[in-house]
Amino acid sequence: MxxxxxxxxxxxxxxxxxxxxxxxxxxxxxxxxxxxxxxxxxxxxxxxxxxxxxxxxxxxxxxxxxxxxxSCDDDPVIQKIQDQFLKEGAIQCGYCIPGIVMTVRGLIEESGQRVITEEILRGHLDGNICRCSGYASIVRASLKACVDE
Ligand code: FES
Ligand code: FES
Known part of the structure; x- marks a missing residue:
């Protein structure tokens, strides 16, 4: 499915x-x-x-x-993450971004009501590499999306 x-x-x-x-x-x-x-x-x-x-x-x-x-068309949480990436300019070539967005989406799903700190977020993004190295804005955008949830 x-x-x-x-x-x-x-x-x-x-x-x-x-x-x-x-x-x-x-x-x-x-x-x-x-x-x-x-x-x-x-x-x-x-x-x-x-x-x-x-x-x-x-x-x-x-x-x-x-x-x-x-699945972003049917998932407002993914749309919210994408909005934050756009606002923060957290996209360079964009190749890594779908994977990062889905990782953040998974973190939000798994966390439920638990507060997502920057430390938790960074730990979760440990398996995502951005070869354009735009990590500062990626973490900023992801954190805003998590906190906003
Ligand atoms: S292509 Fe799957 S982790 Fe790199
Ligand atoms: S934006 Fe280019 S690899 Fe991450």
Whole structure:
């Protein structure tokens, strides 16, 4: 189930979730960076928790609810995060941003009523790399989105 839609997919036994999302289903907002769980460009939500889709075998995902950055149209929380990124100018080439937005979305989901501090946020973003190195504005925008929740 991707973004609320069930997608029957025939894939190879060791195709990753990232491969299926991009190549079979056309969700190109989810990016390929390192392919080894290091950069976070491929981050999606699985049952509300952020995960690196390049490290997951697609055939293990048959009963899971997956959200990609394309779910933003139906998710006001993602829209709020995106608004803060725009306000803070936290986007350079943009390649890492969908993964970062989904990581922040997952943090907000997991935190419930718990206050998200900068320390918690930075810890959570540890698995997301921005090669344009715009970390200061990314953290600022993400924190504003978390506090605003
Ligand atoms: S492409 Fe998945 S973590 Fe880098
Ligand atoms: S904005 Fe370019 S990689 Fe992060």
């Amino acid at each position: 991707v973004n609320g839609v069930s997608h029957p997919v025939v894939c190879k036994p060791f195709d990753t979730l990232l491969t299926v999302l991009r190549e079979d289903l056309g969700y190109f907002g989810t990016k390929f960076g390192c392919g080894i769980g290091y950069c976070g460009a491929c981050t999606v939500l699985i049952d509300g928790k952020s995960a690196h889709s390049c490290c997951l075998i697609a055939t293990t995902m048959s009963d899971r609810k997956i959200s990609t950055i394309e």
